[in-house]
Amino acid sequence: MERITVYELESMYRDSFRITGFRFGEGEKTMCIVGSMRGNEVQQLYCCSQLVNRLKSLEARGHIAEGRSITVIPCVNPYSMNIGKRFWPTDNSDINRMFPGYDLGETTQRIADGLFREISDYRYGVQFASYHTPGRFTPHVRMMRTGFESVEDAKSFGLPYVLIVDPVPFDSGTLNYNWQIWETKAFSLYTPETTRIDRISATRVINSVTRFLTRIGAITYHGRAGHQSDVIEEDHLISIQTPEAGIFEPMTEVEAQVSEGDLIARVLDPYEGDVRCEIRAVCDGVVFFRHSDPLVYADTVVCRLIPLGEFKPLRG
Amino acid sequence: MIQDVVSLRLPVDEDLRIVKNRIAPEGSTEGMKRICIVTGTHGDELEGQLVCFELNRFIQANIGHLKGIVDIYPALNPLGIDSITRGVPGFDLDMNRTFPGNLQGSMPEYIAAKIFEDIRGADVCIDIHASNIFLREIPQVRINELTAEELVPLAKHLNVDFIWVHSAATVLESTLAYSLNMAGTRTLVAEMGVGMRLTREYGTQLSMGILALMAHLGIWDGSVPEVREPIVSVDGKVEFINAAKGGIFVSHIEHWKDVRKGEHLGDIVSPLTGEILSEILSPCDGLVFTLREYPVVDEGSLIARILRM
Numbered sequence: 001m002e003r004i005t006v007y008e009l010e011s012m013y014r015d016s017f018r019i020t021g022f023r024f025g026e027g028e029k030t031m032c033i034v035g036s037m038r039g040n041e042v043q044q045l046y047c048c049s050q051l052v053n054r055l056k057s058l059e060a061r062g063h064i065a066e067g068r069s070i071t072v073i074p075c076v077n078p079y080s081m082n083i084g085k086r087f088w089p090t091d092n093s094d095i096n097r098m099f100p101g102y103d104l105g106e107t108t109q110r111i112a113d114g115l116f117r118e119i120s121d122y123r124y125g126v127q128f129a130s131y132h133t134p135g136r137f138t139p140h141v142r143m144m145r146t147g148f149e150s151v152e153d154a155k156s157f158g159l160p161y162v163l164i165v166d167p168v169p170f171d172s173g174t175l176n177y178n179w180q181i182w183e184t185k186a187f188s189l190y191t192p193e194t195t196r197i198d199r200i201s202a203t204r205v206i207n208s209v210t211r212f213l214t215r216i217g218a219i220t221y222h223g224r225a226g227h228q229s230d231v232i233e234e235d236h237l238i239s240i241q242t243p244e245a246g247i248f249e250p251m252t253e254v255e256a257q258v259s260e261g262d263l264i265a266r267v268l269d270p271y272e273g274d275v276r277c278e279i280r281a282v283c284d285g286v287v288f289f290r291h292s293d294p295l296v297y298a299d300t301v302v303c304r305l306i307p308l309g310e311f312k313p314l315r316g
Numbered sequence: 317m318i319q320d321v322v323s324l325r326l327p328v329d330e331d332l333r334i335v336k337n338r339i340a341p342e343g344s345t346e347g348m349k350r351i352c353i354v355t356g357t358h359g360d361e362l363e364g365q366l367v368c369f370e371l372n373r374f375i376q377a378n379i380g381h382l383k384g385i386v387d388i389y390p391a392l393n394p395l396g397i398d399s400i401t402r403g404v405p406g407f408d409l410d411m412n413r414t415f416p417g418n419l420q421g422s423m424p425e426y427i428a429a430k431i432f433e434d435i436r437g438a439d440v441c442i443d444i445h446a447s448n449i450f451l452r453e454i455p456q457v458r459i460n461e462l463t464a465e466e467l468v469p470l471a472k473h474l475n476v477d478f479i480w481v482h483s484a485a486t487v488l489e490s491t492l493a494y495s496l497n498m499a500g501t502r503t504l505v506a507e508m509g510v511g512m513r514l515t516r517e518y519g520t521q522l523s524m525g526i527l528a529l530m531a532h533l534g535i536w537d538g539s540v541p542e543v544r545e546p547i548v549s550v551d552g553k554v555e556f557i558n559a560a561k562g563g564i565f566v567s568h569i570e571h572w573k574d575v576r577k578g579e580h581l582g583d584i585v586s587p588l589t590g591e592i593l594s595e596i597l598s599p600c601d602g603l604v605f606t607l608r609e610y611p612v613v614d615e616g617s618l619i620a621r622i623l624r625m
Contacts, residue, residue, distance in 0.1 A: 009615055012562045012586065038408075086408060090614060091450060094408075104558060107616035132408040133422045169489035170413045239420045245325035270328045293406075295327035300423040 001056055006073060007114035009107070017079050019115055024055045027067035030218045032122040032184075033209060034073045034175065037096045037129075038087060039080025043193040044128035047202045048074035051209060058210075058221055068218040071122070076115060097173035100182070116178065124153070124216070125179040126209060129188040133301075134293045136192040138254045138286070139204055141229070143187060144171060146180040151231055153185055156215045157208040158226020160255070161288070161306070165234040192254055232306055238283055240303040242267050244276040248296040256287045257308070264303050267296060284308045321389065322430035324423070334394060334427065336434070339375050339386045349535050350385040352435045353526065355444040357412045357492065359396020359403070363509040364444035366519030371526060375536075384535030387438070392431055392492075400512065402448070415495040432495060439533060440470065441503040442526060443493050449511035450610040451618060454572045455518050458505045460484055461550075463497045468548060471504050473532045475525025475543040477572070478605055478623070481550045510609050547603075547623065555600055555622040559584055559613040561593040571607040574625070581620060584613060600624045 002023045009017040035041070035048030052072050058064060075081060079089050087094050093108045100120070101113025119125065131137065140161040143149045154162040171177050179186035189208065191201040211226050213219045242248075247268040252258060258281040265279040285305030296302060321334045340348070353371060355364025368390040375382055391397050395405045403410050404424040417429030435441055447453040456478040457471040464481045471479050488494055496503040506522055509515040528543045530536035559565065563584040569575060575598040584594040596619060606621035613619070 010562055011614065012564070012588075012612070090612065090617075091448070092402060104556075105616060106558065106618055107614040110616040134406075169486050172486040241420065245327045247327065297327065297332075297406075297423040298325040299426050301421060 001052075001059060004071075006118045007111060009111065009114075014079065017111075019073060019076055019078075019111070021071050021073045021118070022052045022055075023069055023071045024059050025064040025067075025069045025218075027069055029122040030068040030070055030216070031124040031126065031213060032071045032073070032119045033126045033128070034119070035075055035128050036081060037076045037127070037175070038094065039077055039082075039084065040086045040195050041128070041130050042081075042195055043191055043197055043202065044130065045075050045081070046197045046199075047128050047191070047205050048072055050202060051206050054206060054210065055219075058219055063220045065218050065220065070213065070218060071119070073115075073119070076111070096175055097170065099173055099175050099178040112175075116175075120179070120182045120184065122184050124212075125175070125184040125186040126212075127175055127186070127188045128205065129176070129190055130194040131190070134291070136254045136290050136292045137190045138288050139189075139191050139201055139208075140288075141187050141189055141208075142176075144177055144180065146177065148180040148183060148185070150185050153212075154187055155229040155231070156212045157187070157189070157229070158211045159189070159204070159208050159229060160227045162229045162231045163234055164231065230306070232288075236307065237288060238285060238305040238307050239301045240264065240279060240282060240305065241299055242277060242279055242296055242302045243298060245296060245298040246270050246276050248291055248294060248302065250290055250292075252287050252290065254287050254290050257285070258287060258305070259284050265291070270295075279303065281305060321434045322427050324426070332395065332427075334389070334392060334431065336387045336389045337372060339372070339379075339382065339388070340384075341379070341382050345385055348384040349439040349533055350387065350437075351526075351530055351533065351535055352387045352389065352438045352441040353444070354389040354392060354431075354435065354441060354492070356389075356391035356397050357393055357443070358410075358445065358448075358511075359393050359399065359401045359405075360449060360511045361402075361446035362397070362512060362514055363446035363518060365390060366514050366516065367444055367523050367526070370519060370523040374523070374527070378538055381536055381538030383537055384439075384530070384533070386530070386535070387435075389431075389435075412492060413490040415490055415492045416499070428492075432492070432499075435492075435496060436499050436501050438501050439535075440529065441493075441496055441501055442474075442529075443503055443505045444522070445505060445507045446509045446511050446513075447507060447606075447609075450608065452510045452571050452607050452609045453507050454478055454605050455506065455508040455521055456480055456605065457546075458482055458507055460488065460494060460497070463502075467497075467502060467504060470502060470529065470532075472546060472548075473525065473529040473543060474504065474506065474546075475521055475528060475541075476506065476508075476546050477544065479546045479548045480554070481548065483551050549623055553624045555602065555624055556618065557581070557596060557599070557620045557622065559594065559615055559617045559619055562614045562617075563593045564611045565608050565613045565617075565619060566611070567607065569604060569607070571604060573604055575602060575604055575622065577601050582608075596620075598622060 098112035289304040291302035
């Protein structure tokens with residue numbers, strides 16, 4: 001393993017800003033894995049740290065394939081992580097909206113440029129990602145439809161679901177989108193948590209990456225086979241909104257299978273404790289996303305279901 | 317008349333209300349033109365507050381001259397304004413990247429959809445922004461090159477100093493202005509001043525410009541002051557100056573002034589060592605229309621924009 005400084009920026013009063021990477025093997029740039037891009041993505045950092053740990057062990061036992069290299073970058077934004085802020089400390093900009101970056105531009109554009117120059121020519125790119133709305137997700141692979149997405153490759157992770165989304169304009173600055181534009185096959189991997197560590201889901205995601213690396217011949221490591229992934233279009237997910245605001249009391253977890261009419265959550269009056277409304281499944285399905293904050297606004301999505309039965313998703 | 321644009325319940329004993337003030341002549345308004353004045357999308361931009369206040373006061377005091385409908389939306393992001401938060405508190409979303417919104421989406425997307433529907437169909441919309449807390453801007457209108465042909469003639473009535481026709485960027489397709497323009501509602505983005513502050517002269521300047529535009533549209537028949545002739549420019553004539561080092565920026569020039577090529581614009585200094593870390597010289601003859609206001613800079617922070625002359 002080689003520890004490398006991918007990008008460095010001097011600061012007036014803080015230690016230098018550094019993006020650190022860990023490179024395993026030599027030769028073809030086979031896969032790059034990027035962890036936390038925002039300062040609150042602790043789970044994504046944890047996943048990467050455990051992946052580095054496992055790859056170190058595999059390398060020591062000679063399981064990295066000849067002529068292949070794998071790079072893991074656990075944290076793109078240590079400055080924000082060290083002060084508990086999600087976005088860039090001074091101007092609050094999001095590095096993951098700045099790709100492909102600009103070397104003469106603003107600070108986060110320069111960081112994105114410095115990172116992207118190092119990682120834009122890998123065959124495969126993986127990002128451990130989080131979402132802008134607070135909630136828990138079923139572990140899944142998310143891919144943007146850019147014309148370069150590869151569903152067959154995505155299924156090789158062996159996670160329960162592969163979700164295909166149509167990019168919206170503000171996605172055009174993300175790492176995933178730009179990787180694909182520059183012909184790296186890019187995948188975002190989601191686990192239920194962001195700000196807290198969930199060891200079980202982290203292990204699932206790490207297993208999914210080593211499974212993928214085995215299937216493409218980058219390592220020799222025979223873990224568990226994983227799932228036969230269902231491929232879902234984002235448009236096919238069924239969104240359920242709450243008509244009421246208040247205290248959110250979930251009655252199901254992500255990945256749970258529910259029948260039409262089942263109770264998914266309740267919204268309680270925050271002063272008197274009465275049930276203001278019950279949120280029920282509108283069809284048979286699997287809970288793909290569930291709101292996670294203890295408080296909830298009215299007219300906002302609290303659950304997204306993968307419909308089953310006549311709406312059964314395509315098996316890719 | 318104060319009207320709700322969207323109202324929804326917050327978790328604990330509070331309703332979020334986004335409101336507008338509709339000012340119209342007495343009697344039927346059928347067939348009348350409508351102009352929308354919107355601001356407060358970013359909670360840290362306050363320059364538009366003064367414009368809304370002055371327009372409200374002036375129009376109501378001279379209501380006999382009003383020949384159309386004026387809708388004033390002073391706070392599209394009231395939670396952000398109240399908490400000095402640029403985006404929507406509780407979400408990692410810039411509200412001006414969520415338009416045209418989604419009624420089936422998260423709270424900010426739902427609100428955006430309601431706002432979009434309320435404004436859509438107006439004859440003109442003026443979306444007023446300040447700069448952020450880092451930069452000071454002269455009063456200007458920014459126009460996407462895709463809509464320049466139709467919007468530049470309108471923008472010339474707004475009494476601004478500068479019209480910047482910028483290139484089309486995919487990421488800007490989620491803004492209120494882009495979404496409304498694509499839906500056929502002509503929308504001009506005015507930008508001026510600095511974040512978290514009011515600049516009184518700029519507020520008055522733009523308010524007069526909006527009255528002039530209303531007169532041009534036939535919504536106002538009172539007298540209006542003569543508007544200034546703006547400089548109209550495209551991207552290629554704008555020089556960006558970014559910090560070469562992190563440190564404290566000390567300006568040696570004034571905002572909206574002529575500079576000569578090689579002129580000393582300022583320094584980035586180290587209070588720790590007393591060194592000048594970077595001396596900033598003008599790359600061209602021109603006008604400084606954007607100038608750093610907040611002294612702390614990282615490498616790459618924008619120091620100034622100069623319009624090449």
